[in-house]
Amino acid sequence: MATKQFIAMSIASPMVSVITCFYNEETFLEETILSVLAQTYTDWELLLVDDGSPDTSPAIAKRYADLYPDKIIYLQHEHHANKGVCKSRNLGVAKSRGNYIAYLDADDVWLPEKLQNQLNVFQQHPQATALLEASNYWYSWQSPQRSNVIIPIGSNEQDTLYHPPALILQLYPLGHGAAPCPSGMMVKRSVHQHILFVEDFIGPTAVYEDQAFLAQLYLHETIFVSSGCNNLYRQRQASQVFNVHQDGRYHRVRQYYLEWFAQYLNNHSIHNNEVNALLQKALLPYHHPLRFRVFHDIPSRIVRKIKRIARKLLNRVAA
Structure with a gap:
């Protein structure tokens, strides 16, 4: 049955x-x-x-x-x-x-x-x-x-x-x-x-x-x-x-999402160094905006500007 x-x-x-x-x-x-x-x-x-x-x-x-x-x-x-x-x-x-x-x-x-x-x-x-x-x-x-x-x-x-x-x-x-x-x-x-x-x-x-x-x-x-x-x-x-x-x-x-995710990891006792490093990097501009600006945002802008200048110089040489 x-x-x-x-x-x-x-x-x-x-x-x-x-x-x-x-x-x-x-x-x-x-x-x-x-x-x-x-x-x-x-x-x-x-x-x-x-x-x-x-x-x-x-x-x-x-x-x-x-x-x-x-x-x-x-x-x-x-x-x-x-x-x-x-x-x-x-x-x-x-x-x-x-x-x-x-x-x-x-x-x-x-x-x-x-x-x-x-x-x-x-x-x-x-x-x-x-x-x-x-x-x-x-x-x-x-x-x-x-x-x-x-x-x-x-x-x-x-x-x-x-x-x-x-x-x-x-x-x-x-x-x-x-x-x-x-x-x-x-x-x-x-x-x-x-x-x-x-x-x-x-x-x-x-x-x-x-x-x-x-x-x-x-x-x-x-x-x-x-x-x-x-x-x-x-x-x-x-x-x-x-x-x-x-x-x-x-x-x-x-x-909001990143902070929820941090709490989720904590609540479920999930500890992974790589995951935590990426999460902290993602949270940096929100939790420590000045540090982010000094060590990440401004250097990135400088690098991008240098690349633009280098491309212009290379184009002039090629011309």
């Missing part, structure tokens, strides 16, 4: 849970949903988490949930409240049933082979608990004359496994390599037994919510970095990232 119950549960539960949180995304949400429906791999569920949207995007989500009741689930917070993307993603995780969890931002699009390609990687590398892939920074959706740009993860070796804490040393915001976009990620369900999205990141600081989640992955999980690219990361001026840069809040938000 127990065996029959297990088989029934296995049949009912999808292999992959896709979590899409949305707030006022009536312009793009349908295109995002359609990109999941177009997946060549079909054993998935899509959880559409409404973060209190006052526009027509809840109606769009509900319509697709009604059309595909066995595949698409509409969720919202109590009283249709707006609680931020982290609480919304965690709600989706709590309600999900899949063995793997994938995230798709409500204005991004997946290519049809995304789920199949990433599941193939997990099958080939069973020790991996998380997968990160490149993203296609999508400009042409709005301006066909603009070229899209595929940004790989980091600048080091691709298609390989990384063990803690290698990626946190290499990738933004402590390292120089490009970090992944949520729409290019997939994790095993076991990851969410001890790692969730950090709900302290709300409002302007939500710009760093994915970095807070990724920092935990880098410190605790075995991660496969793929050179594949199966997602279109929509670039638009209305995005929160764009606005934070435009109105001068970037450094306040970055400082």
